[in-house]
Amino acid sequence: MVVYTVANVWLSNRHTKLREKVLEAEKETGSIQSDSINNHQTVKYFAAEKHESERYGKYVDELKNRDFAADVYGLKMTFSQRSIIDVFTSIATLLAAYAAFSGNDFTAGDFILFTTYLVQLYNPFYNLGYAYREFKKALVDMKQMFEFLDEEVEQDDEDAQDLPENQCSITFNKVKFGYGEEKLILDEVDFTINAGETVALVGPSGSGKSTIYRLLLRFFEVQEGSIEICGLNIRKISRKSLRKHFGIVSQDIELFNDTIEYNIRYGDIEASQEQVEEASKAAAIHDFIISHSDGYNTQVGQKGIKLSGGEKQRVSIARAILKKPQYILLDEATSALDNQTEKAIQDNLNELCKSRTSLIIAHRLTTVTHADRIFVLEKGKIVESGNHKELLEMKGVYYDMWEQHNK
Numbered sequence: 001m002v003v004y005t006v007a008n009v010w011l012s013n014r015h016t017k018l019r020e021k022v023l024e025a026e027k028e029t030g031s032i033q034s035d036s037i038n039n040h041q042t043v044k045y046f047a048a049e050k051h052e053s054e055r056y057g058k059y060v061d062e063l064k065n066r067d068f069a070a071d072v073y074g075l076k077m078t079f080s081q082r083s084i085i086d087v088f089t090s091i092a093t094l095l096a097a098y099a100a101f102s103g104n105d106f107t108a109g110d111f112i113l114f115t116t117y118l119v120q121l122y123n124p125f126y127n128l129g130y131a132y133r134e135f136k137k138a139l140v141d142m143k144q145m146f147e148f149l150d151e152e153v154e155q156d157d158e159d160a161q162d163l164p165e166n167q168c169s170i171t172f173n174k175v176k177f178g179y180g181e182e183k184l185i186l187d188e189v190d191f192t193i194n195a196g197e198t199v200a201l202v203g204p205s206g207s208g209k210s211t212i213y214r215l216l217l218r219f220f221e222v223q224e225g226s227i228e229i230c231g232l233n234i235r236k237i238s239r240k241s242l243r244k245h246f247g248i249v250s251q252d253i254e255l256f257n258d259t260i261e262y263n264i265r266y267g268d269i270e271a272s273q274e275q276v277e278e279a280s281k282a283a284a285i286h287d288f289i290i291s292h293s294d295g296y297n298t299q300v301g302q303k304g305i306k307l308s309g310g311e312k313q314r315v316s317i318a319r320a321i322l323k324k325p326q327y328i329l330l331d332e333a334t335s336a337l338d339n340q341t342e343k344a345i346q347d348n349l350n351e352l353c354k355s356r357t358s359l360i361i362a363h364r365l366t367t368v369t370h371a372d373r374i375f376v377l378e379k380g381k382i383v384e385s386g387n388h389k390e391l392l393e394m395k396g397v398y399y400d401m402w403e404q405h406n407k
């Protein structure tokens with residue numbers, strides 16, 4: 001029994017490791033599969049169907065091999081378990097036969113009784129080993145679920161408050177942040193946007209501009225320093241109420257595979273049809289929508305694939321307008337628009353920002369010259385600030401950017 005138990009535990013542990021490898025391969029294969037499908041257009045642009053199918057094939061082969069190895073090991077295990085039981089029952093039977101024939105008190109009747117008991121023990125023994133093996137296997141299969149349950153969820157502090165309804169200032173106090181350990185993206189960033197003020201953030205690509213709004217909306221937490229709105233550390237404000245008060249138009253626009261109206265109405269599910277249309281007009285997309293036979297019921301396709309970049313951007317602007325937020329974040333909000341359309345909605349965007357505390361991130365400096373103040377971010381630090389005129393007079397980084405832009 002000891003030999004059987006030790007062998008069973010040892011074999012099951014090895015089988016568990018092989019099962020873990022199978023699950024790992026399954027995960028990798030699934031991720032390659034969805035990566036190729038999500039990027040199907042890029043695959044086609046580069047005529048890389050063969051390359052992708054070979055890449056996927058390699059992962060499928062690896063999965064097949066690992067699965068096969070685990071199954072073969074499982075069979076070997078069953079064979080070993082049965083063999084151990086068979087060997088020991090045979091030895092016990094031979095010993096009993098020897099005892100019966102050697103003329104001791106052990107009679108032929110005892111022998112038959114003994115072997116009957118032995119046979120009855122055989123199956124429970126084997127089943128015990130089988131149950132242990134299946135239990136270990138189930139544990140491995142459930143590991144992914146446990147990992148999923150262990151994923152950190154966005155949890156607010158118990159004493160988290162709602163963001164006050166009135167507009168207030170936003171302050172970054174010596175904020176330090178990096179996505180990983182090795183690189184600091186924001187290094188002691190310090191600034192205040194006063195209530196009702198429009199502030200623009202400019203700087204080279206990768207300097208950390210979008211990171212600032214991700215921190216502001218608590219998609220990531222600052223590592224040092226703090227961010228305050230209305231004098232409250234945003235860690236003490238519930239994420240839901242924080243995000244409810246921000247209207248965002250970002251570079252990466254995500255649309256639902258539904259109608260244009262559904263996507264605009266996302267800004268305010270309760271809005272009337274008239275309000276949806278007003279917001280669409282302000283975002284210069286109403287005429288485009290009604291030019292379709294299905295009008296506001298036109299389907300936008302998966303991720304808005306049936307719309308151009310500029311149209312998606314205008315849908316996103318319309319939904320931000322409809323939300324009527326206290327605070328506005330524009331991250332390259334008009335980057336995908338041609339000059340004429342940009343001009344058409346720039347006034348509306350300015351109007352939207354006018355009565356609200358706004359942060360505008362832009363590459364095209366001409367879109368932020370009207371801002372009350374402009375911060376220049378370079379290598380994670382704010383190196384200059386002032387209005388357009390003041391910054392030009394400084395003849396520093398902003399001046400160089402402006403000169404470059406005008407060229």
Ligand SMILES: Nc1ncnc2c1ncn2[C@@H]1O[C@H](COP(=O)(O)OP(=O)(O)OP(=O)(O)O)[C@@H](O)[C@H]1O
Nearest residue numbers: 179180185203204205206207208209210211212363
């Ligand atoms: N989720 C992430 N994980 C790791 N690094 C990231 C992540 N998002 C951004 N980064 C890195 O952080 C740095 C700052 O990115 P961020 O998007 O804030 O720059 P940006 O100034 O907005 O750039 P751009 O003007 O090109 O949009 C970049 O070097 C980028 O590679």
